[in-house]
Amino acid sequence: MNPLKKEQQSVSSQVDTIMVNRFRRFKFLMAKGRVDDAIAVGGEFHEWMMLDQDESEEEILYYKEDELGEQFVEQRHI
Numbered sequence: 001m002n003p004l005k006k007e008q009q010s011v012s013s014q015v016d017t018i019m020v021n022r023f024r025r026f027k028f029l030m031a032k033g034r035v036d037d038a039i040a041v042g043g044e045f046h047e048w049m050m051l052d053q054d055e056s057e058e059e060i061l062y063y064k065e066d067e068l069g070e071q072f073v074e075q076r077h078i
Contacts (some may be wrong), residue, residue: 007064020053022041022042022045026041026042026045028037029041
């Protein structure tokens with residue numbers, strides 16, 4: 001598997017995990033009768049999923065942890 005495909009699968013897996021966790025949290029809060037909290041979680045999640053579809057200035061940033069560490073080490077040696 002090439003590195004780009006591997007990275008795409010990793011990001012896809014992470015997004016899937018986030019979606020499952022947010023849905024589970026929403027259902028938990030609803031079951032506890034915490035409707036306002038559940039709606040707030042749903043609203044924040046919806047905003048996050050729709051960043052590219054509105055006039056938002058926010059960005060979703062992605063980085064490779066190992067590359068970030070390498071950059072830190074390089075900066076310390078300059």
